[in-house]
Amino acid sequence: MTAPLVVVGDSLLDIDVVGSSSRLCPDAPVPVVEQAEERARPGGAALAALLAAAGGREVVLVTALADDEPARRLRAMLEPHLEVAAFHLHGGTPCKLRVQAEGQPVVRIDIGEGRALDGPLGPRVTEAVAAAAAVLVSDYGRGVTRHAAVRPLLQEAAGAAPVVWDPHPRGELPVPGTHLLTPNENELTRLADENGSEIAGCGLSAAGHRGRFLAEAWGLEAVAVTLGERGALLCHGPATPFLAPAEPASPGDTCGAGDSFAARATQVLAEGGPLTSAVDEGVREASDFVGAGAATGVAARFAESKPPNPGPARGEDAWAAVDRTRRSGGTVVATGGCFDLLHAGHVNLFHQARRLGDCLVVCVNSDASVRRRKGPERPVTPAADRVRVLRALADVDAAVVFDDDTPGPLLERLRPDVWVKGADYAGTPLPEAEVVRSYGGEVVLLPFLEGRSTTRLLSTTKGIGS
Structure with missing residues (x-):
């Protein structure tokens, strides 16, 4: 845990x-606050x-x-x-x-x-x-x-x-x-x-x-x-x-x-x-x-009686993006991964995923989560930098970091309409798929660009500059 x-x-x-206030109280020089x-x-x-x-x-x-x-x-x-x-x-x-x-x-x-x-x-x-x-x-x-x-x-x-x-x-x-x-x-x-x-x-x-x-x-x-x-x-x-x-x-x-x-x-x-x-x-x-x-913005979210997540983010946080999309009747799409070294395969996946709905949220493994999955030498890029790069992409509406081994606990809260992974996961059980389907969401695999992976990039560049 x-x-x-x-x-x-x-x-x-x-x-x-x-x-609002447009007048003073008749018995004291103080404003009358109306429609409070x-x-x-x-x-x-x-x-x-x-x-x-x-x-x-x-x-x-x-x-x-x-x-x-x-x-x-x-x-x-x-x-x-x-x-x-x-x-x-x-x-x-x-x-x-x-x-x-x-x-x-x-x-x-x-x-x-x-x-x-x-x-x-x-x-x-x-x-x-x-x-x-x-x-x-x-x-x-x-x-x-x-x-x-x-x-x-x-x-x-x-x-x-x-x-x-x-x-x-x-x-x-x-x-x-x-x-x-x-x-x-x-x-x-x-x-x-x-x-x-x-x-x-x-x-x-x-x-x-x-x-x-x-x-x-x-x-x-x-x-x-x-x-x-x-x-x-x-x-x-x-x-x-x-x-x-x-x-x-x-x-x-x-x-x-x-x-x-x-x-x-x-x-x-x-x-x-x-x-x-x-x-x-x-x-x-x-x-x-x-x-x-x-803090006033936090109060406004509570006043709307929506599941709040008032943490600020560069651009828009995941919950604000989801709330905005759902209020307009749109479809929330999410995907996830380490994204340690961003490459063309990732960008292609984001572009295709964004076309499936009206908002794309990227769920990013924390540094500790990446180490547990990939080993002590990873990640190459810390989570803060990975998130910053992701949020700069035109197809990404928001990015959020999770620390668990799978994005399942985060998806229970985020509840995207569509959860997207690359087709390289075909035939591989996705532990988070059960979570997505439990609330009526759909899991979709999208084509991936052959030969593009962070592991391959690292192995190709190993030794350069030494």
């Missing part, structure tokens, strides 16, 4: 009340977990929840997409209510001051953290990371798997050995000052000095400072800082962008990717997340 990505932290229920619509979404660690699950990987959220209506609403949103391993929250589940009129915030109301106090966790919490492929700590200062039994688990996890720590001004210090700390620029300055830094100024140089200062002071492998529209700066020991620039984008709601960055960076590290790739992919994901409406 594939090791899960585990998110540990404080969960919130975020509610947007969105409406309520849109609820997970917040805090719950949002980070949902975004992490968007790539198709198994995710377990370790959090504290009260026995109240907000917690039940959170579970209903989360449990179709990930496992919730919760222990007791003392007090009410925190809720943040934002009222907006004409796209502008009017007021924010915070309700519920529940805290995670020391007490039993339950065996599933311990099991999940111990078995994690990577751990994302989403600290919102509500006590989960302060819990006497949680911190030792995180310390043990840091010795066995990458731990990414997204800090909060009211939160706890990261455990020694944390792989990556992800503060924004203001958080970095505050944390460095509170820990005795005398570094003055602002900008990239100051951020780099503060990042290295915290990494050394706290025993961290690296610090990635998120810089908003400028991207993120990776401070990694004595090495020259690495800047991952953000793509230019129109100004928009940035609520949840930090969660998006941290979730994607953790996914890359869980797949064995280097820190530079984790930060670069995190910046791209956060940029697309903001461009797609950020």
